[in-house]
Amino acid sequence: MGSKTPLFDSHNAAGARIVDFGGWDMPLHYGSQKEEHHSVRTAAGVFDVSHMTIVDLFGERTREFLRYLVANDVAKLKTPGKALYTAMLNAAGGVIDDLIIYYLSESHFRLVVNAATREKDLAWIREHSSAFAVSVEEKPGLAMLAVQGPAARELAASCLAEDQREAAMSLKPFTAVAMGETFIARTGYTGEDGFEICLPASEAPGLWRQLLDAGVAPCGLGARDTLRLEAAMNLYGSDMDESISPLEAGLEWTVAWEPRDRDFIGRAALEAQRNAADRRRFVGLLLEDKGVLRNHQKIVVDGVGDGEISSGGFSPTIGRSIALARVPAGEYDRAQVEVRGKLLDVRIVKTPFVRHGKIQFEIAGENNE
Amino acid sequence: MSDLPGDLLYTKDHEWLRREDDGSVTIGITDHAQQALGDLVYVELPEVDQEVDEGGDMAVVESVKAASDVYAPISGSIVAVNEDLADDPEKINSDPYGDGWILRMKASEGIDEAALLSPDDYQAHLDELDD
Numbered sequence: 445m446g447s448k449t450p451l452f453d454s455h456n457a458a459g460a461r462i463v464d465f466g467g468w469d470m471p472l473h474y475g476s477q478k479e480e481h482h483s484v485r486t487a488a489g490v491f492d493v494s495h496m497t498i499v500d501l502f503g504e505r506t507r508e509f510l511r512y513l514v515a516n517d518v519a520k521l522k523t524p525g526k527a528l529y530t531a532m533l534n535a536a537g538g539v540i541d542d543l544i545i546y547y548l549s550e551s552h553f554r555l556v557v558n559a560a561t562r563e564k565d566l567a568w569i570r571e572h573s574s575a576f577a578v579s580v581e582e583k584p585g586l587a588m589l590a591v592q593g594p595a596a597r598e599l600a601a602s603c604l605a606e607d608q609r610e611a612a613m614s615l616k617p618f619t620a621v622a623m624g625e626t627f628i629a630r631t632g633y634t635g636e637d638g639f640e641i642c643l644p645a646s647e648a649p650g651l652w653r654q655l656l657d658a659g660v661a662p663c664g665l666g667a668r669d670t671l672r673l674e675a676a677m678n679l680y681g682s683d684m685d686e687s688i689s690p691l692e693a694g695l696e697w698t699v700a701w702e703p704r705d706r707d708f709i710g711r712a713a714l715e716a717q718r719n720a721a722d723r724r725r726f727v728g729l730l731l732e733d734k735g736v737l738r739n740h741q742k743i744v745v746d747g748v749g750d751g752e753i754s755s756g757g758f759s760p761t762i763g764r765s766i767a768l769a770r771v772p773a774g775e776y777d778r779a780q781v782e783v784r785g786k787l788l789d790v791r792i793v794k795t796p797f798v799r800h801g802k803i804q805f806e807i808a809g810e811n812n813e
Numbered sequence: 814m815s816d817l818p819g820d821l822l823y824t825k826d827h828e829w830l831r832r833e834d835d836g837s838v839t840i841g842i843t844d845h846a847q848q849a850l851g852d853l854v855y856v857e858l859p860e861v862d863q864e865v866d867e868g869g870d871m872a873v874v875e876s877v878k879a880a881s882d883v884y885a886p887i888s889g890s891i892v893a894v895n896e897d898l899a900d901d902p903e904k905i906n907s908d909p910y911g912d913g914w915i916l917r918m919k920a921s922e923g924i925d926e927a928a929l930l931s932p933d934d935y936q937a938h939l940d941e942l943d944d
Contacts, residue, residue: 478854666877666878734899736855738879738880
């Protein structure tokens, strides 16, 4: 038996198929993963993400510490409530984890890190925090719900207390507000608008019930994965890990090179890789043949070399298979993928594949056959 | 859980077989299998007339979650495949014992029923998996 979130009984009551996810008993789906996916693209869905690790940092030098700890620059966080997505690197430039940092006050920042990397993340943060006299406090007593979709904000707000509702509805994208133990952020992992709401564990089943009564669809980790894949949002452990730098995982936009004199862990290694001619590309693939792309399938680029799919699956919105892949350096927009001994044609397409419910590229071959 | 059709034979790999009047055998995957796989999104079918050996893989069913081989429960040749699955693989989810059939075979050496499971035996196999 794995760890259980405060919503475990709620999941069973909603007919969840429970699976082990990094030591947690989590809902995979509640009947149909595809329908849950479409709910989030067209209306609203709610995910229990209480397994994720919330870590609060306290101390006058917290900002200074974070500017050293992560590759993006928290100096960009100028207004309380602003959020920043970043990678936390080792000295070799490999990704220890990806996380979101929320600026709450000059002496209080909140981090949300992955569940599967919890222990090594906490150890790494603590190892480096002491030099800055920053205290590290995990928040296991908080549950976390992600309400996502074009109707998510409105439906979620209708389930909140009046003061919370007003604060939530006035949030700009990628900002958050804390009211007591309740914390509401306009962030997510689906490519849709919505909130991520942290609240005391004891209050989570009540909010879950209200959301379902308001017409928000319960969604499992299966739909969460196909949604984030369509949104081309990386999954730690698949798309990057400690052997992969953010520059080869499509995360260069999260590396703050300026100011040049800011020293952060992994910087020297990234600088060396930055202009390397053989730096691998991280691309989105659309399967032109029938079939399904899966993690670790081999990419063959004729005359160039081989690559590998880091995340592959079926896109319910597009109706075809898509993938994120690391491929050799070079200028080309077509490749092949080896699936059960056969080579299938793929096209390199712009990512995200889907944003705010819309496919972001032309699906060739649909109209000109 | 739904009741198992009583006129079928089953395998431990969660496939079902139905003997047709013309001597062929229709094969599909069970309700348990489709539930475990989740929404089906692609089915790779063999060529008609292809010869397969018992235990060999002859088709692949792919769901949003994973790809899974369909093994030949008997040796023989493929006499028909369910072409409708190309456009509508979810028929396996909605009607695993009917419209979601996968293919039809002709056995090369008869069918050894003792090597297959009766509905009761398959149910017992499922119950064991639940424990």
